[in-house]
Each structure stands twice: as structure tokens, then as C-alpha cells.
Amino acid sequence: xxxxxxxxxxxxxxxxxxxxxxxxxxxxxxxxxxxxxxxxxxxxxxxxxxxxxxxxxxxxxxxxxxxxxxxxxxxxxxxxxxxxxxxxxxxxxxxxxxxxxxxxxxxxxxxxxxxxxxxxxxxxxxxxxxxxxxxxxxxxxxxxxxxxxxxxxxxxxxxxxxxxxxxxxxxxxxxxxxxxxxxxxxxxxxxxxxxxxxxxxxxxxxxxxxxxxxxxxxxxxxxxxxxxxxxxxxxxxxxxxxxxxxxxxxxxxxxxxxxxxxxxxxxxxxxxxxxxxxxxxxxxxxxxxxxxxxxxxxxxxxxxxxxxxxxxxxxxxxxxxxxxxxxxxxxxxxxxxxxxxxxxxxxxxxxxxx
Amino acid sequence: xxxxxxxxxxxxxxxxxxxxxxxxxxxxxxxxxxxxxxxxxxxxxxxxxxxxxxxxxxxxxxxxxxxxxxxxxxxxxxxxxxxxxxxxxxxxxxxxxxxxxxxxxxxxxxxxxxxxxxxxxxxxxxxxxxxxxxxxxxxxxxxxxxxxxxxxxxxxxxxxxxxxxxxxxxxxxxxxxxxxxxxxxxxxxxxxxxxxxxxxxxxxxxxxxxxxxxxxxxxxxxxxxxxxxxxxxxxxxxxxxxxxxxxxxxxxxxxxxxxxxxxxxxxxxxxxxxxxxxxxxxxxx
Numbered sequence: 001x002x003x004x005x006x007x008x009x010x011x012x013x014x015x016x017x018x019x020x021x022x023x024x025x026x027x028x029x030x031x032x033x034x035x036x037x038x039x040x041x042x043x044x045x046x047x048x049x050x051x052x053x054x055x056x057x058x059x060x061x062x063x064x065x066x067x068x069x070x071x072x073x074x075x076x077x078x079x080x081x082x083x084x085x086x087x088x089x090x091x092x093x094x095x096x097x098x099x100x101x102x103x104x105x106x107x108x109x110x111x112x113x114x115x116x117x118x119x120x121x122x123x124x125x126x127x128x129x130x131x132x133x134x135x136x137x138x139x140x141x142x143x144x145x146x147x148x149x150x151x152x153x154x155x156x157x158x159x160x161x162x163x164x165x166x167x168x169x170x171x172x173x174x175x176x177x178x179x180x181x182x183x184x185x186x187x188x189x190x191x192x193x194x195x196x197x198x199x200x201x202x203x204x205x206x207x208x209x210x211x212x213x214x215x216x217x218x219x220x221x222x223x224x225x226x227x228x229x230x231x232x233x234x235x236x237x238x239x240x241x242x243x244x245x246x247x248x249x250x251x252x253x254x255x256x257x258x259x260x261x262x263x264x265x266x267x268x269x270x271x272x273x274x275x276x277x278x279x280x281x282x283x284x285x286x287x288x289x290x291x292x293x294x295x296x297x298x299x300x301x302x303x304x305x306x307x308x309x310x311x312x313x314x315x316x317x318x319x320x321x322x323x324x325x326x327x328x329x330x331x332x333x334x335x336x337x338x339x340x341x342x343x344x345x346x347x348x349x350x351x352x353x354x
Numbered sequence: 355x356x357x358x359x360x361x362x363x364x365x366x367x368x369x370x371x372x373x374x375x376x377x378x379x380x381x382x383x384x385x386x387x388x389x390x391x392x393x394x395x396x397x398x399x400x401x402x403x404x405x406x407x408x409x410x411x412x413x414x415x416x417x418x419x420x421x422x423x424x425x426x427x428x429x430x431x432x433x434x435x436x437x438x439x440x441x442x443x444x445x446x447x448x449x450x451x452x453x454x455x456x457x458x459x460x461x462x463x464x465x466x467x468x469x470x471x472x473x474x475x476x477x478x479x480x481x482x483x484x485x486x487x488x489x490x491x492x493x494x495x496x497x498x499x500x501x502x503x504x505x506x507x508x509x510x511x512x513x514x515x516x517x518x519x520x521x522x523x524x525x526x527x528x529x530x531x532x533x534x535x536x537x538x539x540x541x542x543x544x545x546x547x548x549x550x551x552x553x554x555x556x557x558x559x560x561x562x563x564x565x566x567x568x569x570x571x572x573x574x575x576x577x578x579x580x581x582x583x584x585x586x587x588x589x590x591x592x593x594x595x596x597x598x599x600x601x602x603x604x605x606x607x608x609x610x611x612x613x614x615x616x617x618x619x620x621x622x623x624x625x626x627x628x629x630x631x632x633x634x635x636x637x638x639x
Contacts, residue, residue: 072540074536074539074540094539095540095541095542095543095544096542099540100540100541101536101537101540103533103536104533105531107531107533107534107536108537109534109537109538109552109555109556110556110635111555111632120538120543120551121541121542124542124543124547125542152635168541172541172542
């Protein structure tokens with residue numbers, strides 16, 4: 001058995017200003033919020049580098065939307081500080097913060113045309129009319145909505161409404177872009193396309209961005225880093241690859257991707273307080289391995305998810321090519337695993353030699 | 355089957371309306387014959403119609419003043435009612451608390467008090483020997499008299515019409531999703547901008563309904579101006595009764611009714627236009 005261990009989470013990248021000190025695009029220091037007697041956000045700390053896109057990912061009720069509303073200023077924290085580009089904005093309302101938000105249901109005003117929706121923040125800021133016209137045209141071009149400039153929100157599709165909401169946020173040239181589950185109302189195919197568009201625009205404009213989502217595929221595919229939240233706390237902040245490869249806690253391991261939880265790699269009793277997490281792609285069907293019986297096969301197109309009972313334990317394996325049939329007797333080998341002691345990562349990854 | 359109710363409406367509403375309109379323009383035959391025979395100063399058209407009854411009305415300098423006073427009371431009352439209803443509804447929507455709850459509760463109380471009792475109470479409250487004057491007199495001050503004045507009519511009209519407008523405005527604004535208000539705040543808008551650019555336009559239809567009903571109600575009201583208003587100028591609702599009963603001029607009374615109807619039609623046309631515009635915006639037509 002070879003055990004190349006890695007760090008559980010990536011260090012927070014922050015920029016260095018000309019003076020030499022580090023100035024994050026967004027800094028949350030010790031943020032807490034109690035709502036209705038329940039602690040929703042609990043002593044949360046997060047630094048996001050300028051131009052970085054970080055996703056807050058977690059199950060419903062984990063506090064990710066509350067955190068975003070604390071960043072936007074719709075809620076004020078009971079404790080802690082919010083800083084944007086080094087400036088403290090903890091007690092400012094949303095109208096005075098240098099952030100712009102894209103809402104889950106887009107929140108376009110139905111009585112205004114797309115142009116008027118997008119121009120609204122600039123009108124409120126008393127930007128000269130000629131400049132408003134120019135900036136609105138520019139941002140509508142950027143999101144590909146110029147042809148719908150005079151349409152009303154009710155007359156355009158969900159994807160277009162989403163882009164109009166994005167345009168309304170971008171036209172403000174915010175220092176911080178906040179996205180509150182912006183893709184959850186789109187169909188699966190459109191979601192993939194729009195998220196790539198959002199990522200493309202975000203990278204081109206270099207805006208520090210926070211994305212709230214419960215969709216791990218969305219978070220992993222377009223973020224520089226992902227913060228996995230549970231019960232008001234951040235469990236781990238890492239790059240998507242690191243998060244999948246070396247989840248810092250059992251919660252993260254269970255939340256990100258599919259996994260098998262076993263007591264020992266030989267599926268025996270194991271040690272007290274120790275649990276192993278094995279990704280299905282690390283469970284190989286091999287005639288030389290432990291004997292097992294296939295109980296179920298779920299085809300997923302280019303691969304199949306195969307449930308195999310091995311020594312009284314159910315294991316899930318991803319099998320590419322021809323999958324065994326239910327009832328087949330197969331051999332099973334675990335090639336890689338993550339070892340957790342008392343819920344936190346102990347050694348990762350553990351490569352099991354044949 | 356829709357036919358029986360339609361027939362009932364045609365028979366008991368449509369026919370009398372047409373007869374009255376025709377009567378005011380000098381059609382004194384047929385079913386109008388009895389009224390024409392009993393009434394004074396009835397003009398009969400030589401040809402199809404005559405506007406002599408209207409000419410007689412406008413020849414009396416009191417009538418244009420009555421018309422102007424009625425329009426003034428209608429406009430001012432409607433604006434005040436809408437202003438107060440919007441104010442309380444905005445307070446309920448944006449700053450929900452004991453103050454807004456209390457105001458909205460107080461605002462609908464007039465709904466449960468008969469207009470005739472309220473009118474009498476308001477007259478006594480503001481009259482020369484009323485509560486307000488007596489209270490001020492206790493401190494050696496003199497309060498203005500609103501009993502039997504146009505101002506008194508406006509105060510009482512606002513009291514009577516506020517509950518419906520408030521219910522409409524409050525329901526309209528409660529229907530505006532939080533996200534649309536949050537989006538405006540996020541875009542940098544203060545409370546005044548949110549009210550003017552988001553809440554009021556989005557509650558436009560209920561507000562227009564409230565405004566239309568208030569305007570048409572005040573335009574033709576009788577009880578409130580009869581109790582609280584001055585002898586001159588008088589509201590057209592009181593005028594109709596006066597021309598019909600006191601002066602025995604049913605044709606002139608019908609002419610006043612037609613004038614009230616024309617003004618009310620203008621308000622109704624605005625309502626239809628606003629509804630159509632809103633439906634177009636939302637893509638329903």
C-alpha cells in the first residue's frame with residue numbers, strides 16, 4: 001500500500017497590492033447571523049481574490065443564501081466584518097454597496113422593457129443620459145440581447161431573462177458580482193450553455209464573483225474555488241479538482257460526487273473511529289479481487305453504475321464498456337480510498353496496490 | 355344561460371337609461387309622456403333632439419359652479435384617497451410594524467359605519483358648534499369651520515372612500531415579490547424611488563380600480579354632500595334630487611344625470627385604457 005498524502009484544502013489566493021499588503025476582493029471575517037433563534041451563519045471566514053469566482057455550495061438550509069444576502073447587504077451580520085477591496089462595508093445597505101446581484105427568479109421589473117430594466121441602476125445613480133444609452137447598448141451586446149432591447153420580460157425566454165438580469169448587474173460595473181442560484185429555473189441543456197456564458201463574461205470582465213448553488217456540477221464546472229457549507233459553516237474551500245480528490249471532511253466527501261463508505265478496505269471490521277470513502281470509479285471489477293455478486297445495474301450512457309454486494313457490504317462501481325448483469329459473480333478491487341478519522345480527512349488518497 | 359339576466363338588465367336598467375337620456379334631449383313622447391306632462395319647463399324637440407334643457411341649466415350661473423365644485427371635490431378626494439391609501443400600503447409593504455398595522459386597521463373602520471351616520475358625525479365634529487371648535491375654544495383658540503363647506507364634503511368623502519382604496523392598494527403592493535424590491539435596492543434605489551418606480555407601477559391596476567371607483571362614487575354621491583355640504587355650490591348628486599323634487603324639473607334632472615354620466619364615462623375610459631395598456635405590457639393581448 002502506498003500512501004501519498006496531500007493537503008486537504010487549497011490556500012486562499014489573494015492579490016498583492018503595490019504596497020505589498022494583500023487585499024482580497026471580498027473578505028468575510030467571523031460573520032455570524034441568527035434568524036428566528038437559529039444560527040444560520042456561524043463564524044464564517046472567507047477570502048476571495050480579485051477576479052476570482054467562488055461558489056458557495058451546500059444542501060438546502062446550510063446558510064449559503066443567507067451568506068450571500070449578508071454580502072449583498074440585505075441582511076446585516078450580528079457579528080463579523082464584510083470587506084470589499086479592503087473597504088469595510090459591514091453596516092452599509094445594499095443600495096450603497098459596490099456589489100450587484102443576479103436573483104434566482106431574475107427579478108426583472110415586468111412593467112419595464114429590457115433596456116429600461118438594464119438602465120435602471122444607472123438612472124438611479126444619475127449617470128448622464130448619453131452615457132446610459134451607450135453603456136446599456138454595450139452590456140446588451142455583451143450578453144447577446146441587443147435584439148430584445150425593447151421587449152418586455154414576459155415576451156422573452158427564461159434564458160434571455162437570465163441574461164437580462166446579468167446585464168442589469170454588469171451595467172453597474174460592480175466590484176463584486178453575486179449570483180443567487182441564477183440557473184436553477186433553466187432546463188438542463190440551457191443551464192450548461194448559460195453557465196458557460198456567465199463564466200466567459202466573468203473572466204473577460206475580471207469581476208470578483210460569488211455564486212450560490214446547490215448544484216455541485218454547476219459549482220465544480222465554472223468556479224475557481226468552491227466553498228462547501230454545512231450548518232452555517234464552511235467545511236472546505238478548495239479548487240474543484242482538490243475538492244473531489246481530497247474532501248476534507250466526511251460531509252464534503254459524501255456531498256461531492258458519489259461515494260462508498262466502508263469500515264475497512266478489506267470490508268472487515270476496521271478500526272474504531274476510522275471510516276474509508278471510496279469513489280465508485282476506484283472500485284474495479286477484476287477477477288483477481290474480492291468475490292462479490294452484482295445486485296443492480298444502472299446504465300448512464302457511456303458508463304454503468306453497478307451495485308455489487310461484497311462480503312456483506314454494498315459497493316457502487318462505475319464500469320465503462322460492457323457491464324456485468326445482475327446476479328453475475330464478479331471480483332472487486334478497491335484501487336484508491338480516502339481515510340477519515342472522526343469525520344475529518346486523515347490520509348488522502350490511499351492508493352491500494354494489487 | 356346568460357340570456358335571462360341580460361334581458362332583466364336590458365329591461366330594468368337599459369330601457370330606463372335610454373328613456374332618461376332621450377327625455378333630456380326633448381323626446382317627451384311614449385314612456386316619457388307622463389313625466390313630461392307633470393314636470394315644469396319641459397322642452398320638446400321639434401326635430402329629433404333639442405338641447406334646450408341643457409341650455410336652461412347652463413343659463414343659471416349656479417349650475418356651472420355646482421359642476422365645477424363637483425369636479426373639484428371628485429379630483430381632490432380621489433387624489434387624497436389614493437395618496438393616503440398608497441402611503442399606508444407602502445408602509446405596510448416596506449416597514450411592517452405596529453404603526454402600519456394600526457393605520458391599516460383604522461383605515462378600514464369606515465367600511466363598517468353607515469355613510470349617513472358618518473356624514474352626520476363628521477358634520478357635528480367640524481361644525482360651528484362642533485367638537486373641534488369646542489376643543490379649541492377650551493384653550494382660547496379658534497378652529498376653522500368645515501361643516502357645510504366644500505372642505506367638509508372632501509373630508510367626509512375621503513373618510514367614506516378610503517377603506518376600499520386602502521384594501522386595493524394594500525393587496526396590490528403585497529403582491530409585489532420581495533425580489534423585485536430587493537433588486538431595486540441592490541441597483542441603488544432609495545425608498546422614494548422604489549415606491550415611485552416599482553411599487554406604484556406594479557400595483558397600477560388595483561390603484562386604477564380604486565381611483566376609478568372613488569372618482570365615480572364621489573361624482574354621483576348624495577348622502578355625504580347632502581349632510582355636510584353647503585347650499586351653494588352644491589354637488590350634482592344633490593342637484594339631481596333638487597331639480598327633480600323641489601323644482602319639479604324632471605327633464606333638467608335627467609340632463610344633470612347625463613352630464614354626470616359623461617364625466618364618469620371619461621373616468622371609465624381611462625380605466626379601460628389603463629387595463630388594456632397593462633395587459634399589453636404583460637403580453638396578455
